[in-house]
Amino acid sequence: MRFNWNIIKLFVLIICITGLYAFSNKRNAERAVHGITVRFVGAENLYLTEVMVNKLLIQNYGGLRNVPKEKLVLNTIEKVIETNEMVKSAQVYLTINGELTSKIVQRQPIGRIEGNSKFYLDEEGKRMPLSENHSARVPIITGKITGKSLEDVYVILKHINEDDFLRKNVIGIHIEDDEKYQLKFRLENFVVNLGDVEDLDKKFNNFKAFYAKATKDKTLEDYQIVSLEFNNQVVCTKI
Structure with a gap:
Protein backbone atom coordinates (compact mmCIF):
# COMPACT_ATOMS: atom_id res chain seq x y z
CA MET A 1 0.00 0.00 0.00
CA ARG A 2 1.47 3.29 -1.06
CA PHE A 3 1.03 6.45 1.02
CA ASN A 4 0.61 9.90 -0.41
CA TRP A 5 3.07 11.72 1.82
CA ASN A 6 1.99 15.12 0.52
CA ILE A 7 -1.56 14.58 1.79
CA ILE A 8 -0.26 13.39 5.15
CA LYS A 9 2.04 16.41 5.46
CA LEU A 10 -0.83 18.74 4.59
CA PHE A 11 -3.05 17.04 7.17
CA VAL A 12 -0.40 17.39 9.89
CA LEU A 13 0.18 21.02 8.93
CA ILE A 14 -3.54 21.80 9.23
CA ILE A 15 -3.64 20.17 12.69
CA CYS A 16 -0.62 22.22 13.83
CA ILE A 17 -2.04 25.50 12.54
CA THR A 18 -5.42 24.80 14.14
CA GLY A 19 -3.73 23.97 17.45
CA LEU A 20 -1.60 27.12 17.37
CA TYR A 21 -4.64 29.25 16.48
CA ALA A 22 -6.65 27.78 19.35
CA PHE A 23 -3.73 28.27 21.76
CA SER A 24 -3.25 31.85 20.58
CA ASN A 25 -6.95 32.63 21.01
CA LYS A 26 -6.94 31.16 24.51
CA ARG A 27 -3.86 33.18 25.51
CA ASN A 28 -5.32 36.30 23.93
CA ALA A 29 -8.63 35.92 25.77
CA GLU A 30 -6.81 35.43 29.06
CA ARG A 31 -4.66 38.54 28.55
CA ALA A 32 -5.48 41.15 31.20
CA VAL A 33 -5.38 44.93 31.07
CA HIS A 34 -1.95 46.08 32.26
CA GLY A 35 -2.44 49.82 31.87
CA ILE A 36 -4.81 52.53 30.68
CA THR A 37 -3.87 55.32 28.27
CA VAL A 38 -6.06 58.32 27.38
CA ARG A 39 -5.28 60.29 24.23
CA PHE A 40 -7.04 63.45 23.11
CA VAL A 41 -7.21 63.67 19.33
CA GLY A 42 -6.63 67.04 17.67
CA ALA A 43 -7.17 68.98 20.91
CA GLU A 44 -4.92 71.83 21.97
CA ASN A 45 -7.18 72.91 24.82
CA LEU A 46 -8.37 70.24 27.22
CA TYR A 47 -11.87 70.76 28.60
CA LEU A 48 -11.59 67.42 30.39
CA THR A 49 -8.49 65.61 31.63
CA GLU A 50 -7.10 62.10 31.73
CA VAL A 51 -7.87 62.04 35.46
CA MET A 52 -11.53 62.84 34.75
CA VAL A 53 -11.77 60.04 32.17
CA ASN A 54 -10.17 57.50 34.53
CA LYS A 55 -12.51 58.59 37.31
CA LEU A 56 -15.48 58.02 35.00
CA LEU A 57 -14.25 54.50 34.21
CA ILE A 58 -13.66 53.72 37.90
CA GLN A 59 -17.18 54.90 38.77
CA ASN A 60 -18.65 52.50 36.19
CA TYR A 61 -16.25 49.57 36.38
CA GLY A 62 -14.39 49.91 39.66
CA GLY A 63 -11.10 49.94 37.78
CA LEU A 64 -10.07 48.05 34.64
CA ARG A 65 -6.51 47.02 35.47
CA ASN A 66 -5.95 43.25 35.48
CA VAL A 67 -9.42 42.62 34.00
CA PRO A 68 -9.23 39.74 31.46
CA LYS A 69 -9.76 40.79 27.85
CA GLU A 70 -12.67 38.39 27.43
CA LYS A 71 -14.63 40.36 30.02
CA LEU A 72 -14.16 43.69 28.25
CA VAL A 73 -16.92 45.09 26.06
CA LEU A 74 -15.14 47.89 24.24
CA ASN A 75 -18.29 49.39 22.68
CA THR A 76 -19.81 49.75 26.14
CA ILE A 77 -16.68 51.46 27.47
CA GLU A 78 -16.83 53.91 24.55
CA LYS A 79 -20.45 54.74 25.34
CA VAL A 80 -19.56 55.33 29.01
CA ILE A 81 -16.83 57.81 28.04
CA GLU A 82 -19.22 59.54 25.63
CA THR A 83 -21.62 60.22 28.50
CA ASN A 84 -19.24 63.02 29.52
CA GLU A 85 -20.67 66.25 28.11
CA MET A 86 -17.24 67.38 26.92
CA VAL A 87 -16.78 64.32 24.69
CA LYS A 88 -17.82 64.26 21.04
CA SER A 89 -16.68 60.69 20.34
CA ALA A 90 -14.47 57.98 21.82
CA GLN A 91 -12.63 54.99 20.37
CA VAL A 92 -11.39 52.29 22.76
CA TYR A 93 -9.08 49.38 21.89
CA LEU A 94 -6.66 46.98 23.57
CA THR A 95 -3.06 46.86 22.31
CA ILE A 96 -0.96 43.72 21.98
CA ASN A 97 0.83 44.68 25.18
CA GLY A 98 -2.43 44.77 27.13
CA GLU A 99 -2.73 48.57 27.18
CA LEU A 100 -6.33 49.79 27.13
CA THR A 101 -6.22 52.92 24.98
CA SER A 102 -8.96 55.53 24.67
CA LYS A 103 -8.83 58.02 21.79
CA ILE A 104 -11.12 60.91 22.59
CA VAL A 105 -12.38 63.74 20.39
CA GLN A 106 -13.62 66.67 22.46
CA ARG A 107 -16.51 68.93 21.59
CA GLN A 108 -15.33 72.33 20.42
CA PRO A 109 -17.06 75.54 21.61
CA ILE A 110 -17.53 78.41 19.14
CA GLY A 111 -19.43 80.84 21.40
CA ARG A 112 -20.05 81.44 25.10
CA ILE A 113 -23.55 82.29 26.31
CA GLU A 114 -23.73 84.79 29.17
CA GLY A 115 -27.38 84.86 30.23
CA ASN A 116 -29.40 83.56 33.17
CA SER A 117 -27.55 80.31 32.55
CA LYS A 118 -24.01 80.17 31.24
CA PHE A 119 -22.80 77.61 28.70
CA TYR A 120 -20.96 77.19 25.43
CA LEU A 121 -22.46 76.71 21.99
CA ASP A 122 -20.45 74.00 20.24
CA GLU A 123 -19.52 73.49 16.58
CA GLU A 124 -22.77 71.58 15.99
CA GLY A 125 -24.95 74.26 17.57
CA LYS A 126 -25.55 72.24 20.75
CA ARG A 127 -25.25 73.38 24.35
CA MET A 128 -21.98 72.49 26.02
CA PRO A 129 -21.22 73.08 29.72
CA LEU A 130 -18.41 75.36 30.85
CA SER A 131 -15.20 73.64 31.89
CA GLU A 132 -13.28 74.06 35.14
CA ASN A 133 -10.06 73.18 33.31
CA HIS A 134 -10.02 75.64 30.44
CA SER A 135 -11.87 78.76 29.34
CA ALA A 136 -12.32 78.98 25.57
CA ARG A 137 -11.46 82.22 23.79
CA VAL A 138 -14.65 82.53 21.79
CA PRO A 139 -17.17 85.36 21.19
Whole structure:
Protein backbone atom coordinates (compact mmCIF):
# COMPACT_ATOMS: atom_id res chain seq x y z
CA MET A 1 0.00 0.00 0.00
CA ARG A 2 1.47 3.29 -1.06
CA PHE A 3 1.03 6.45 1.02
CA ASN A 4 0.61 9.90 -0.41
CA TRP A 5 3.07 11.72 1.82
CA ASN A 6 1.99 15.12 0.52
CA ILE A 7 -1.56 14.58 1.79
CA ILE A 8 -0.26 13.39 5.15
CA LYS A 9 2.04 16.41 5.46
CA LEU A 10 -0.83 18.74 4.59
CA PHE A 11 -3.05 17.04 7.17
CA VAL A 12 -0.40 17.39 9.89
CA LEU A 13 0.18 21.02 8.93
CA ILE A 14 -3.54 21.80 9.23
CA ILE A 15 -3.64 20.17 12.69
CA CYS A 16 -0.62 22.22 13.83
CA ILE A 17 -2.04 25.50 12.54
CA THR A 18 -5.42 24.80 14.14
CA GLY A 19 -3.73 23.97 17.45
CA LEU A 20 -1.60 27.12 17.37
CA TYR A 21 -4.64 29.25 16.48
CA ALA A 22 -6.65 27.78 19.35
CA PHE A 23 -3.73 28.27 21.76
CA SER A 24 -3.25 31.85 20.58
CA ASN A 25 -6.95 32.63 21.01
CA LYS A 26 -6.94 31.16 24.51
CA ARG A 27 -3.86 33.18 25.51
CA ASN A 28 -5.32 36.30 23.93
CA ALA A 29 -8.63 35.92 25.77
CA GLU A 30 -6.81 35.43 29.06
CA ARG A 31 -4.66 38.54 28.55
CA ALA A 32 -5.48 41.15 31.20
CA VAL A 33 -5.38 44.93 31.07
CA HIS A 34 -1.95 46.08 32.26
CA GLY A 35 -2.44 49.82 31.87
CA ILE A 36 -4.81 52.53 30.68
CA THR A 37 -3.87 55.32 28.27
CA VAL A 38 -6.06 58.32 27.38
CA ARG A 39 -5.28 60.29 24.23
CA PHE A 40 -7.04 63.45 23.11
CA VAL A 41 -7.21 63.67 19.33
CA GLY A 42 -6.63 67.04 17.67
CA ALA A 43 -7.17 68.98 20.91
CA GLU A 44 -4.92 71.83 21.97
CA ASN A 45 -7.18 72.91 24.82
CA LEU A 46 -8.37 70.24 27.22
CA TYR A 47 -11.87 70.76 28.60
CA LEU A 48 -11.59 67.42 30.39
CA THR A 49 -8.49 65.61 31.63
CA GLU A 50 -7.10 62.10 31.73
CA VAL A 51 -7.87 62.04 35.46
CA MET A 52 -11.53 62.84 34.75
CA VAL A 53 -11.77 60.04 32.17
CA ASN A 54 -10.17 57.50 34.53
CA LYS A 55 -12.51 58.59 37.31
CA LEU A 56 -15.48 58.02 35.00
CA LEU A 57 -14.25 54.50 34.21
CA ILE A 58 -13.66 53.72 37.90
CA GLN A 59 -17.18 54.90 38.77
CA ASN A 60 -18.65 52.50 36.19
CA TYR A 61 -16.25 49.57 36.38
CA GLY A 62 -14.39 49.91 39.66
CA GLY A 63 -11.10 49.94 37.78
CA LEU A 64 -10.07 48.05 34.64
CA ARG A 65 -6.51 47.02 35.47
CA ASN A 66 -5.95 43.25 35.48
CA VAL A 67 -9.42 42.62 34.00
CA PRO A 68 -9.23 39.74 31.46
CA LYS A 69 -9.76 40.79 27.85
CA GLU A 70 -12.67 38.39 27.43
CA LYS A 71 -14.63 40.36 30.02
CA LEU A 72 -14.16 43.69 28.25
CA VAL A 73 -16.92 45.09 26.06
CA LEU A 74 -15.14 47.89 24.24
CA ASN A 75 -18.29 49.39 22.68
CA THR A 76 -19.81 49.75 26.14
CA ILE A 77 -16.68 51.46 27.47
CA GLU A 78 -16.83 53.91 24.55
CA LYS A 79 -20.45 54.74 25.34
CA VAL A 80 -19.56 55.33 29.01
CA ILE A 81 -16.83 57.81 28.04
CA GLU A 82 -19.22 59.54 25.63
CA THR A 83 -21.62 60.22 28.50
CA ASN A 84 -19.24 63.02 29.52
CA GLU A 85 -20.67 66.25 28.11
CA MET A 86 -17.24 67.38 26.92
CA VAL A 87 -16.78 64.32 24.69
CA LYS A 88 -17.82 64.26 21.04
CA SER A 89 -16.68 60.69 20.34
CA ALA A 90 -14.47 57.98 21.82
CA GLN A 91 -12.63 54.99 20.37
CA VAL A 92 -11.39 52.29 22.76
CA TYR A 93 -9.08 49.38 21.89
CA LEU A 94 -6.66 46.98 23.57
CA THR A 95 -3.06 46.86 22.31
CA ILE A 96 -0.96 43.72 21.98
CA ASN A 97 0.83 44.68 25.18
CA GLY A 98 -2.43 44.77 27.13
CA GLU A 99 -2.73 48.57 27.18
CA LEU A 100 -6.33 49.79 27.13
CA THR A 101 -6.22 52.92 24.98
CA SER A 102 -8.96 55.53 24.67
CA LYS A 103 -8.83 58.02 21.79
CA ILE A 104 -11.12 60.91 22.59
CA VAL A 105 -12.38 63.74 20.39
CA GLN A 106 -13.62 66.67 22.46
CA ARG A 107 -16.51 68.93 21.59
CA GLN A 108 -15.33 72.33 20.42
CA PRO A 109 -17.06 75.54 21.61
CA ILE A 110 -17.53 78.41 19.14
CA GLY A 111 -19.43 80.84 21.40
CA ARG A 112 -20.05 81.44 25.10
CA ILE A 113 -23.55 82.29 26.31
CA GLU A 114 -23.73 84.79 29.17
CA GLY A 115 -27.38 84.86 30.23
CA ASN A 116 -29.40 83.56 33.17
CA SER A 117 -27.55 80.31 32.55
CA LYS A 118 -24.01 80.17 31.24
CA PHE A 119 -22.80 77.61 28.70
CA TYR A 120 -20.96 77.19 25.43
CA LEU A 121 -22.46 76.71 21.99
CA ASP A 122 -20.45 74.00 20.24
CA GLU A 123 -19.52 73.49 16.58
CA GLU A 124 -22.77 71.58 15.99
CA GLY A 125 -24.95 74.26 17.57
CA LYS A 126 -25.55 72.24 20.75
CA ARG A 127 -25.25 73.38 24.35
CA MET A 128 -21.98 72.49 26.02
CA PRO A 129 -21.22 73.08 29.72
CA LEU A 130 -18.41 75.36 30.85
CA SER A 131 -15.20 73.64 31.89
CA GLU A 132 -13.28 74.06 35.14
CA ASN A 133 -10.06 73.18 33.31
CA HIS A 134 -10.02 75.64 30.44
CA SER A 135 -11.87 78.76 29.34
CA ALA A 136 -12.32 78.98 25.57
CA ARG A 137 -11.46 82.22 23.79
CA VAL A 138 -14.65 82.53 21.79
CA PRO A 139 -17.17 85.36 21.19
CA ILE A 140 -19.35 86.20 24.20
CA ILE A 141 -23.11 86.09 23.52
CA THR A 142 -25.27 88.51 25.51
CA GLY A 143 -28.77 89.96 25.36
CA LYS A 144 -32.13 88.26 24.85
CA ILE A 145 -31.36 84.54 24.79
CA THR A 146 -34.12 82.44 23.19
CA GLY A 147 -34.24 79.23 21.19
CA LYS A 148 -34.67 81.19 17.95
CA SER A 149 -31.91 83.69 18.74
CA LEU A 150 -29.49 80.86 19.56
CA GLU A 151 -30.23 79.29 16.16
CA ASP A 152 -29.43 82.64 14.52
CA VAL A 153 -26.30 83.11 16.65
CA TYR A 154 -25.08 79.69 15.55
CA VAL A 155 -25.45 80.73 11.91
CA ILE A 156 -23.50 83.95 12.58
CA LEU A 157 -20.77 82.09 14.49
CA LYS A 158 -20.33 79.62 11.63
CA HIS A 159 -19.74 82.52 9.23
CA ILE A 160 -17.29 84.10 11.69
CA ASN A 161 -15.30 80.89 12.12
CA GLU A 162 -15.04 80.37 8.37
CA ASP A 163 -13.44 83.80 7.90
CA ASP A 164 -9.93 84.44 9.23
CA PHE A 165 -10.44 88.21 9.66
CA LEU A 166 -13.75 87.87 11.51
CA ARG A 167 -12.52 84.99 13.66
CA LYS A 168 -9.57 87.07 14.90
CA ASN A 169 -11.53 90.26 15.50
CA VAL A 170 -15.12 89.54 16.60
CA ILE A 171 -15.27 89.13 20.39
CA GLY A 172 -18.99 89.41 21.07
CA ILE A 173 -22.53 89.18 19.71
CA HIS A 174 -25.35 91.07 21.41
CA ILE A 175 -28.93 89.94 20.80
CA GLU A 176 -31.41 92.82 20.69
CA ASP A 177 -35.09 92.51 21.62
CA ASP A 178 -36.30 92.27 18.02
CA GLU A 179 -33.91 89.38 17.27
CA LYS A 180 -31.41 91.60 15.53
CA TYR A 181 -27.74 91.22 16.19
CA GLN A 182 -24.86 93.50 17.04
CA LEU A 183 -21.17 92.60 16.74
CA LYS A 184 -18.38 93.79 19.02
CA PHE A 185 -14.79 93.94 17.79
CA ARG A 186 -11.53 93.36 19.64
CA LEU A 187 -9.68 96.60 18.86
CA GLU A 188 -12.36 99.00 17.61
CA ASN A 189 -14.64 101.31 19.59
CA PHE A 190 -17.57 101.05 17.18
CA VAL A 191 -20.23 98.34 17.13
CA VAL A 192 -21.61 96.72 14.01
CA ASN A 193 -25.39 96.47 13.62
CA LEU A 194 -25.79 93.29 11.65
CA GLY A 195 -29.59 93.20 11.58
CA ASP A 196 -31.02 89.74 10.93
CA VAL A 197 -29.18 86.73 9.52
CA GLU A 198 -30.26 87.22 5.91
CA ASP A 199 -27.52 87.75 3.27
CA LEU A 200 -24.68 87.35 5.76
CA ASP A 201 -22.08 86.74 3.06
CA LYS A 202 -22.96 90.01 1.35
CA LYS A 203 -23.08 91.93 4.64
CA PHE A 204 -19.69 90.68 5.80
CA ASN A 205 -18.09 91.32 2.40
CA ASN A 206 -19.42 94.87 2.45
CA PHE A 207 -18.10 95.36 5.97
CA LYS A 208 -14.62 94.08 5.10
CA ALA A 209 -14.48 96.41 2.10
CA PHE A 210 -15.48 99.33 4.36
CA TYR A 211 -12.95 98.29 7.01
CA ALA A 212 -10.10 98.08 4.50
CA LYS A 213 -10.87 101.55 3.12
CA ALA A 214 -11.35 103.13 6.56
CA THR A 215 -8.09 101.58 7.74
CA LYS A 216 -6.29 103.00 4.73
CA ASP A 217 -7.88 106.44 5.34
CA LYS A 218 -7.17 106.16 9.08
CA THR A 219 -10.81 107.00 9.91
CA LEU A 220 -11.86 103.93 11.94
CA GLU A 221 -11.75 105.92 15.19
CA ASP A 222 -14.30 108.40 13.79
CA TYR A 223 -17.17 105.91 13.89
CA GLN A 224 -19.49 104.90 16.71
CA ILE A 225 -21.91 102.63 14.84
CA VAL A 226 -21.50 100.77 11.56
CA SER A 227 -24.79 99.43 10.22
CA LEU A 228 -25.13 96.59 7.70
CA GLU A 229 -28.91 96.37 8.01
CA PHE A 230 -29.71 98.22 4.82
CA ASN A 231 -29.68 96.56 1.42
CA ASN A 232 -26.12 96.34 0.09
CA GLN A 233 -25.02 99.42 2.04
CA VAL A 234 -22.74 100.29 4.92
CA VAL A 235 -24.22 103.19 6.92
CA CYS A 236 -21.94 104.76 9.54
CA THR A 237 -22.68 107.00 12.51
CA LYS A 238 -19.79 109.20 13.59
CA ILE A 239 -18.89 109.94 17.18
